[in-house]
Amino acid sequence: MRHLPRIARRLSLSLAICATLLTADALANQPAPDVPLAMADGQHQLADYRGQVVYLDFWASWCKPCQRSFPWMNAMQNKYADRGFTVIAINVDTERELADAFLAAMPAEFPVAFDPQGNAPALYRVPGMPTSYLIDHTGQLRLAHQGFHVQKQAQYEQEIVALIEEMESSK
Amino acid sequence: MKRKLVYVSVIVALSQLGGCASLGVQPWERDLLAKDEMALGAEGVDLGLDDHIYFSKEATSGGRSFAGGGCGCN
Amino acid sequence: MQLSHKGSIAAALAGATCALLGQSQAHAETDSSVLKDWKFDTAILYYGETDRVSLAEGVVSATKTNSDDSIFNVKLVLDTLTGASANGAVAQPxxxxxxxxxxxxxxxxAAGDTPLDDTFHDTRVQVAASWMQPFADTWRGTAGFNxxxxxxxxxxxxxxxLEKDLFQRNTTLSAGLSYQFxxxxxxxxxxxxxxxxxxxxDDDYDDEFEGEDDDHGAKNGSDDKTTLDMLFGVTQVINRRMLMQFNYGLSIVDGYTTDPYKVLSVINTNGVTQxxxxxxxxxSRTKHSFFWQTKYALDNGVVDVSYRYAxxxxxxxxxxxxSRLRFNLSGNSYIQPHIRYYQQSAADFYQPYLNQSADLPMYASADYRVGEMTAYTVGLKYGRTLENGHEWAVRAEYYQQDPKNAGFEQPGVLADLDLYPSVKAVILQFNYHF
Known part of the structure; x- marks a missing residue:
């Protein structure tokens, strides 16, 4: 395909944004789209985690609520990892140094993947930063939350526990 | 250069249309916009001090946001 | 090792986690600064005009961000003003x-000098506070007082x-109201x-003066005014680097707008003060303002340009x-040149003097600040972020006002006098943020 004139491309992007607005609700109750996970120790796939309850979090160093979510995600990871649960956090910073600086100040005790191209958030049609998805052990997307609200931590935890219990009772 | 000007002016014009014809970024593309220095009211203390000086030395003031009161004239 | 994964992925993850945990020890102390919820902006400013007014001003602004993203701000401003100010009368030979x-x-x-009243000495204290509360995901409400x-x-x-975000926060509409007494x-x-x-x-004025009792220069009492401001704005993200704001402001002032310390000379046909x-x-005064601002993120800086028509x-x-142009010199320092240009036309009641032969107008002011003028500011700011995350900055600016003759004659002795002298000022400022 020939290069579109810039303005046309710009317009099509606008229309693309519009299209996503019309379906602004985050994905739920469907198979979680598989995405590659580029981690510090190499390349993984989200599908590799099938069989675990996954809290998939999209975050960025520049996002203020993300700072508040990290201590809680660490706590969840430490509390439920041995029951087959994991947090996976996909960073969307375009500059890796900024993500690294954030992690230096706010260390993550769960797997972190880096997606500077924004492919994964585009696939998930992430409506805002942060957005988190709960994926059950069969790989189904079950819940999505936009933003991180400290007051709702107990509710988030209940949702995780419910999926863990569902997994445990199915065995 | 000329083409760039046209490009910029078209964007400016489009931005005025609002709504779905408007421009923007995806939620995960706000890294630059989220920087403190990109906030419209960045350097708020400087803007406040400037407002106070110009408010007392010129006939027009405000427009940007609400400034605190007081005369501090002359 | 708290994590228990299965198979090779688990091992790999454990390795990654260990690496991250290793980092956590080294940086545990900086943990709190990321989540610090109180931030302080402080500044001291000196403003000094050549032979006229000088002002020293101090600001402390404290901002607390709460876990629900609501923001509380309280700001204290103290300033003290001394020096001379043009009283409005024309120079005389x-x-x-x-x-x-x-x-x-x-x-x-003195002969030939613009009359300046050197009485001014004032101290001002200002306290302002505001609370911003986000609600229903895309709304924000702010209430404040001062x-x-x-x-x-x-x-x-x-x-x-009141602010409302639309289109994934790419567009923000705002409407505000302010009432000032x-x-x-x-x-x-x-x-x-x-x-x-x-x-x-010059001599024994005390006796003479206190005996006076008529409408000559009669002064009594105080007065007040109210200002109602309305502001409507649209902010639009253009692309990853650019955003724009457009505001319309309506301001309605009602009450005493006169400057009680300003006077006019009444001259005869030869320009001599009588x-x-x-x-x-x-x-009353009704003002409309149109404000446009755009910010553009460069790879190593920010362009900030605004225009206001009122x-x-x-x-x-x-x-x-x-316009402000920020250039990052490194990861932790920047310089920022600042240029401002201002131009105003004269108020319809402005006149540099009154003619003895003409009837007294209903309204008149010779205050150059409501006359025709242009003004410009050029400045430079240098800022630096310290190891501990605190920031300091210095700013030096030059401000010059050039009042203009809006078409008034300078009869007789006024012809050779400068009725529209420029006002030149320097501004020095130091900021500290922690």
Missing amino acids: TVQTFSRPSGKDSYQV VSREYDYMSLGVNGL DSIDPVGGKPTPLSSMMVPA DIVYENRPD TDDWEIDSHTID
């Missing part, structure tokens, strides 16, 4: 004598702002509009262009 605002003393102005007090002036205000209690009382300024004689009278301004029923139209 002879020495002139004026009464001080108290009416109990006088000052003299109180300011100086020797002869008191100001109280409340304001509210100002009360002025002029030194020596409020002068009767366009009445003559009584000038005490009398000095107090100014008088209309008791027009009001005093016939003052003004144009303001303000």
Whole structure:
């Protein structure tokens, strides 16, 4: 395909944004789209985690609520990892140094993947930063939350526990 | 250069249309916009001090946001 | 090792987690700074005009961000002003004598000089606070108040702002309302509009003056004014690097807008002052302002340009262009040149003097600040972020006002005098953020 004139491309992007607005609700109750996970120790796939309850979090160093979510995600990871649960956090910073600086100040005790191209958030049609998805052990997307609200931590935890219990009772 | 000007002016014009014809970024593309220095009211203390000086030395003031009161004239 | 994964992925993850945990030890101390919820902005400013007013101002602004993203801000401003200010009278080829605002003393102005009243000395304290509350995901409400007090002036205000994000926060609409009540209690009382300024004689003025009792320069009481401001804005993200704001503002002032310390010279056909009278301004003013601002993120800096057009029923139209260009010198320092240009037309009641032969107008002011003028500011700011995350900055600027003759004649002795002298000022500022 020939290069579109810039303005046309710009317009099509606008229309693309519009299209996503019309379906602004985050994905739920469907198979979680598989995405590659580029981690510090190499390349993984989200599908590799099938069989675990996954809290998939999209975050960025520049996002203020993300700072508040990290201590809680660490706590969840430490509390439920041995029951087959994991947090996976996909960073969307375009500059890796900024993500690294954030992690230096706010260390993550769960797997972190880096997606500077924004492919994964585009696939998930992430409506805002942060957005988190709960994926059950069969790989189904079950819940999505936009933003991180400290007051709702107990509710988030209940949702995780419910999926863990569902997994445990199915065995 | 000329083409760039046209490009910029078209964007400016489009931005005025609002709504779905408007421009923007995806939620995960706000890294630059989220920087403190990109906030419209960045350097708020400087803007406040400037407002106070110009408010007392010129006939027009405000427009940007609400400034605190007081005369501090002359 | 708290994690228990299965198979090779688990091992790999454990390795990654260990690496991250290793980092956590080294940086545990900086943990708190990321989540720090109170931030302080402080500044001291010096503003000094050549031979005229100088101002020292200090600001402390404290901002607390809560876990629900609501923001509380409280700001304290203290300033002190001293020096001389143009009183509105025209220069004369002879020495002139004026009464001080108290009416109990006088000052003299040399031949050829613009009359400056050097009485001014004032201290102002201002406290402002606001609360911003996000709600229903895409809405924000802000409520605030401010109180300011100086020797002869008191100001109280409340304001509210409602903001709504649209289109994934790419567009923000805002509407705000502010109501301000100002009360002025002029030194020596409020002068009767366009009445003559009584000038005490050089000797034994005390006796003579206190015996006076007529409408000549009669001064009594205080007065007030109210200001209602409305502001409607649209903010639009253009692309990853650019955003724009457009505001329309309506301001309605009702009450005492006169400057009780400003006067006009009444001259004869030869330009010689015959009398000095107090100014008088209309008791209302309606102003419209249109403000446009754009910010553009460079790879190593920010371009910030704004333009404001304002027009009001005093016939003052003004144009303001303000631009700041931030260049990051490194990851932790920047320089920022600042250029501002301002231009205003004269109020319809502005005149540099009154003619003795003409009838007294209803409203008149010779205050150059409501006359035609241009002004510009050039400045440079340097800022640096310290190891501990604190930031400091210094700013030095030069500000010059060039009042213009809006088409008035300079008869007789005024022909050779400078009725529109420039005002030159320097601004020095130091900021500290922690």
